[in-house]
Amino acid sequence: MALTSLKERVQAKASASHDDIEHSRGEDVEETPAGHDAQSAVVAEWLGRYRADVEASLPKHISADLFFAALRPVLPKLRRCTPASVLQSVITCARFGLIPDGQQAVITSDDRIATFVATYHGYVELMYRSGLVKSVVTGLVFEGDEWSWEPTAPAPLDFTHRPDVLASKKDRGEPLFAYAFAWLDGGARSAVAVVTREDAEEIRDDFSRAYQRAEENGQKNSFWHTRFSDMHLKTAVRRMAKLVPKSAELRALVEVEQAAEDGRPQILAAIAPETAALEAEARQAGTAAEASQDQPPVPRLPVKKGRVRAKPRRRNRDRNRR
Numbered sequence: 001m002a003l004t005s006l007k008e009r010v011q012a013k014a015s016a017s018h019d020d021i022e023h024s025r026g027e028d029v030e031e032t033p034a035g036h037d038a039q040s041a042v043v044a045e046w047l048g049r050y051r052a053d054v055e056a057s058l059p060k061h062i063s064a065d066l067f068f069a070a071l072r073p074v075l076p077k078l079r080r081c082t083p084a085s086v087l088q089s090v091i092t093c094a095r096f097g098l099i100p101d102g103q104q105a106v107i108t109s110d111d112r113i114a115t116f117v118a119t120y121h122g123y124v125e126l127m128y129r130s131g132l133v134k135s136v137v138t139g140l141v142f143e144g145d146e147w148s149w150e151p152t153a154p155a156p157l158d159f160t161h162r163p164d165v166l167a168s169k170k171d172r173g174e175p176l177f178a179y180a181f182a183w184l185d186g187g188a189r190s191a192v193a194v195v196t197r198e199d200a201e202e203i204r205d206d207f208s209r210a211y212q213r214a215e216e217n218g219q220k221n222s223f224w225h226t227r228f229s230d231m232h233l234k235t236a237v238r239r240m241a242k243l244v245p246k247s248a249e250l251r252a253l254v255e256v257e258q259a260a261e262d263g264r265p266q267i268l269a270a271i272a273p274e275t276a277a278l279e280a281e282a283r284q285a286g287t288a289a290e291a292s293q294d295q296p297p298v299p300r301l302p303v304k305k306g307r308v309r310a311k312p313r314r315r316n317r318d319r320n321r322r
Contacts, residue, residue, distance in 0.1 A: 081109050092256060098122045120236075120238075126247065134182075135183040208261070
């Protein structure tokens with residue numbers, strides 16, 4: 001199946017019917033047998049049916065074998081999810097070229113809906129790929145750490161953090177805030193994004209539907225419950241992303257995660273691989289053009305001087321000769 005036909009089918013379903021797209025939370029889904037052999041058979045069948053679509057969605061620089069190696073143990077965990085949501089979440093993850101290994105990205109079950117979630121490492125990876133960001137620094141400041149923050153001071157004197165890495169977790173105390181900043185191409189540095197624990201909890205309570213559902217059903221299994229520190233850092237990285245030049249992929253990633261919060265299909269907000277490739281080529285061409293203008297002028301080669309032929313002497317004529 002071609003990628004374009006898959007996109008057309010998804011958009012057609014979105015306009016005609018929301019049964020598969022919005023996935024009807026709570027819909028009864030046939031469970032996969034728990035046996036290892038049965039799970040392996042289901043994974044093999046799914047990959048046999050959709051592998052070509054996933055490979056077509058991956059950027060050229062991402063190894064398909066690496067992506068599928070990370071995906072195989074994830075698929076059995078999504079057996080209760082609707083088939084449409086599983087396919088769309090995997091395709092969306094593939095389009096961003098992020099590996100669903102729990103480090104760059106996660107595909108999780110959210111009330112029987114398979115959902116793609118980028119980690120803060122995934123956000124940083126896309127910043128690096130853009131070529132607009134050279135380095136990203138992020139961390140948590142604890143009560144026992146030494147730090148200072150003076151926003152009006154020039155970078156890099158405005159922010160310092162000296163963690164006591166030899167201290168025990170108990171001695172370091174509770175986390176005070178998360179921070180993130182980036183060094184940009186050309187040597188400039190972004191402003192420092194700071195998110196206090198209170199800020200993170202307020203964002204969690206007001207905007208995370210996954211957290212709200214996990215609280216309501218008593219399972220407490222959202223990422224805000226199980227990986228609070230990572231979500232705290234991710235909030236700082238997302239806030240910092242507003243302060244740096246953004247690629248089309250990074251803008252789309254923000255939209256995709258917002259679509260999940262709004263209950264909309266993520267795949268419709270994901271950037272097409274062709275668009276990302278064209279933007280990358282245009283950016284590389286622009287960088288090359290700027291670099292060519294910065295090159296020093298080519299020195300002129302010295303001209304080898306040979307023997308100069310003397311002009312013939314004119315004979316002096318006697319002007320008084322008559």
